[in-house]
Structure formats: structure tokens, C-alpha cells
Amino acid sequence: MSDSIKQIEDTIIARERVSTESVAWLFSEGSDEDLRSLSSLARRHYHTDGVASYLKMAIVNYTNICVAKCDYCSFYRLPHEDGTYLLNQNQVFAKINELVSFGGTLVGFNGGFHPKLTILDYAKLFKAIHLEYPSLKFYEMTVAEFMFTCKLSKVSYEEGAKILKDHGTEWITGGGAEILVDSFRLRHSPGKYKVEDYYAAQKAILDQGLGSTATMVIGFDESTSERLEHLERLRRFQDENQNRLASFLCWTYKPFGNALGGKEISTREYLRWLAICRIYLDNFVHIRTSVLTKNERALEALLWGANDFDLPTEDEVTQKAGATISHAFDSVLNHAEKIGIKAVYRKPFDTRVRPILSWQPLSDSTISS
Ligand code: SF4
Numbered sequence: 592m593s594d595s596i597k598q599i600e601d602t603i604i605a606r607e608r609v610s611t612e613s614v615a616w617l618f619s620e621g622s623d624e625d626l627r628s629l630s631s632l633a634r635r636h637y638h639t640d641g642v643a644s645y646l647k648m649a650i651v652n653y654t655n656i657c658v659a660k661c662d663y664c665s666f667y668r669l670p671h672e673d674g675t676y677l678l679n680q681n682q683v684f685a686k687i688n689e690l691v692s693f694g695g696t697l698v699g700f701n702g703g704f705h706p707k708l709t710i711l712d713y714a715k716l717f718k719a720i721h722l723e724y725p726s727l728k729f730y731e732m733t734v735a736e737f738m739f740t741c742k743l744s745k746v747s748y749e750e751g752a753k754i755l756k757d758h759g760t761e762w763i764t765g766g767g768a769e770i771l772v773d774s775f776r777l778r779h780s781p782g783k784y785k786v787e788d789y790y791a792a793q794k795a796i797l798d799q800g801l802g803s804t805a806t807m808v809i810g811f812d813e814s815t816s817e818r819l820e821h822l823e824r825l826r827r828f829q830d831e832n833q834n835r836l837a838s839f840l841c842w843t844y845k846p847f848g849n850a851l852g853g854k855e856i857s858t859r860e861y862l863r864w865l866a867i868c869r870i871y872l873d874n875f876v877h878i879r880t881s882v883l884t885k886n887e888r889a890l891e892a893l894l895w896g897a898n899d900f901d902l903p904t905e906d907e908v909t910q911k912a913g914a915t916i917s918h919a920f921d922s923v924l925n926h927a928e929k930i931g932i933k934a935v936y937r938k939p940f941d942t943r944v945r946p947i948l949s950w951q952p953l954s955d956s957t958i959s960s
Contacts, residue, residue, distance in 0.1 A: 595617075599613055603636075603870065609871055609873070614819070617629070618863060618867050623859070627894060629870055630896030634878075637876045642935060643897070643899060643933070643934050643935070644935050645900045645902060645924075645937065646902070647690070647693055647695035648690070649687070649690035649906075650907075651699070651700050652907040652908055653683055654675075654708070655667055655668050656676075656705045657704045658706050659703065659783045663811055663849055664849055665847060665849040665913075666907060687720070687724060687727070691724075697901070697939045699730035701766060702736060704783075705740075707743075708740060708743075711754060713731070714755050714757075714758035715758065718759050729762060731755065731763060732755075732764075734796065734803065735766065735783060735789070737752075737755075737792055737796070739784075748792045749798070751795070752799035764804045764806065765804045765836065768821075770807070770813045770821050771807075771824060773786050775817050779811065786824070794832060805829070805836045806841070807825075807841045808841070808843065808844055809861070810844035810855060812853065818864070822871050825839075829875065834875075838875065838876075838879055839872055839877065840880075841878075841880075841881065843856055845914050847913035848913070858888045866896045868896065879899045882901065882902060883906055883916070886923070890932065891930065893932045894931075
């Protein structure tokens with residue numbers, strides 16, 4: 592073992608914070624075995640070796656109408672184009688019923704920047720859904736959609752989050768983050784948001800007592816330093832906000848059917864990056880791997896620092912870009928067993944119970960359950 596690897600290992604064992612410079616070096620110079628074993632070491636602070644959790648969920652895309660025009664998106668249609676849709680309540684219910692038939696317990700919603708849907712329109716739809724499905728949990732909107740509709744509705748993020756909360760919303764997700772660096776945003780989605788604004792919305796959501804999550808997408812044309820900047824800012828935000836983001840999920844860009852195109856990154860690169868995320872994001876208990884974009888190969892990441900995954904039943908956004916979704920759930924789960932992981936079905940996270948950090952990294956932020 593080299594001195595540098597030993598130093599990182601000692602840092603993790605001592606429960607100290609690994610620096611950005613160290614993970615940059617590790618990602619570029621560390622062997623696969625180094626990354627795998629160091630991320631497993633970091634995982635062990637929170638989770639038992641050989642055990643992971645999962646749930647079944649659907650992502651319901653209630654509209655494909657969007658005016659943001661991100662060049663990496665294969666899903667959206669401009670309002671005047673052919674092929675646009677906006678699902679009505681019954682059509683949304685039909686999609687949720689399908690998830691229920693698969694035994695799923697969580698529904699995420701993801702549409703686009705619809706130029707006419709106000710925050711109240713969303714809140715009313717979500718309220719009707721809660722009443723119809725009291726036993727399910729919902730991830731209602733992404734932070735990016737929330738930002739857009741708040742602006743359209745001329746309400747602050749604080750007011751927008753309160754409107755949703757008053758209608759029964761419990762969760763928003765950190766979706767629409769891709770790479771949270773302004774240089775990336777400028778290249779690919781200049782109309783979407785500025786990074787500081789994204790975090791202002793996240794903070795307003797958390798401060799209203801709603802749950803939220805962190806996400807990242809890799810494999811566009813981003814540089815390693817842009818990826819690291821994303822992690823650096825996210826770790827700081829999590830410190831500043833008492834570790835309230837419930838989980839971190841990283842998935843991979845699918846290059847088909849959009850203006851940006853390109854080539855999909857390898858599973859090996861995905862695994863190496865997830866290992867870096869586990870080592871660096873010491874203030875996240877749950878690091879999730881993406882079956883949606885990497886299918887059963889995503890489960891390898893459970894040996895590279897990840898501890899949780901979902902089995903998706905549908906998501907048009909990634910399917911349009913080339914993702915394939917299998918409903919042969921047993922075969923995916925068998926793969927977990929094959930690689931020595933016992934996958935345990937879990938309930939959706941509860942916003943009232945924060946993940947407990949069993950050890951405290953360098954920051955002096957604390958968490959209460
Ligand atoms: S990624 Fe989202 S915000 Fe961007 S164009 Fe697609 S639907 Fe719209």
C-alpha cells in the first residue's frame with residue numbers, strides 16, 4: 592500500500608474528513624482495489640458489510656412540456672411541438688395503480704418546466720393523490736421544477752414550500768441537479784437556474800420541514816474538477832443544514848435522442864466515482880446506486896460504498912434517453928445475492944426520522960433524531 596493510500600485509510604479510520612485534494616488524487620491514481628476497499632471502510636461507519644436496502648418505486652412523468660431546453664434532455668417537448676402531453680388526475684392514478692400492482696411503495700413525480708402550471712396546481716394534484724393513496728409515500732417534484740413554478744407563480748421559495756406543505760406534501764427530491772456547477776449549467780442548460788439559487792430553494796424546502804435529497808448525474812462532458820466542485824458544495828451545504836438531506840443518489844447520463852449526444856460512461860467509471868462519493872460525503876448516511884441507468888450492474892456499487900437502491904417500474908425521462916427498465920425484479924435481486932449482498936426490502940424514509948450519523952466527521956454540525 593502506498594503512503595498516500597495509507598494516509599487516506601488512516602483518515603477514514605480516525606473518522607476525520609478526507610480533503611478534496613486527496614479524493615482528486617485517489618480518483619486519478621488509486622487502483623480499483625484501493626477505491627473499493629477505502630469506500631467499504633467508509634461505508635462500515637454506517638452500515639453492515641454485505642447488507643443493503645431497497646424499495647420499489649415509479650417515477651410518474653405527468654407532463655413532457657418544458658421550456659428549459661437542456662441540451663442533454665431526450666424527454667421534453669416545447670409547448671407548440673407535436674407529441675406534448677399533460678396527464679389528468681385519472682391518468683396519474685392509473686400509473687400509480689400500476690406501481691401498486693408491483694408491490695411498490697414510493698412514487699416520484701417528474702415533469703418539466705411547464706409554462707402554465709402554478710404551485711397551487713401542483714399542490715392540489717398532490718393533495719388529491721394523498722387522499723387516494725394514504726399508504727404510499729411520494730417524492731413530489733424536483734427542486735428544479737419547484738424553482739420554476741415558484742417563479743411562475745410569483746411566490747418566494749419559502750411561500751412555495753409552505754403551500755405544498757399545507758396541502759400535505761412531505762418530500763421534494765434534489766432532482767434536476769445534474770452537475771451543480773455554473774460553468775456546466777452555462778454550457779448545457781443556461782435557462783434552468785444558477786447553482787446558488789438551487790441551494791436557496793433546497794434550504795427553503797428543508798426549513799419548511801419538508802424532506803429532500805441530493806442527486807448528481809455524471810457522464811456528460813463534465814471535467815473531474817466540476818464533479819469535485821459539485822461534491823464540495825454539496826458537503827458544505829449538508830454541514831450548514833444539519834445533515835438534513837436524507838440521501839445522495841448518483842446516476843449516469845444516457846446519450847440517446849438528445850442534442851448533446853456522446854457516449855455512455857463505463858460501469859467501472861461509475862463504480863469508481865460512487866466510491867469517491869462515499870469517501871467524500873461523510874455527512875450522508877445513505878449513498879444510493881442507480882439500477883435505473885445501470886441495471887443490475889448498479890448493484891456492484893454496493894461493494895463500492897453504496898448501501899441502498901430502488902427497483903424502478905417506470906421513468907420515461909431516462910427511458911427516452913436509452914435506459915431500459917426490467918420488471919424481472921427477482922433477477923436483479925439474485926444478482927445482489929450472487930455478489931454476496933443480502934438485499935433487505937425497506938419502507939420509504941420518513942421525514943420525521945432523520946438518519947443518525949453514528950460518527951461525527953470534522954465539521955461540528957450535529958444531528959438530532
Ligand atoms: S432536463 Fe428537465 S428541465 Fe431540462 S429540458 Fe428536460 S424536462 Fe426540461
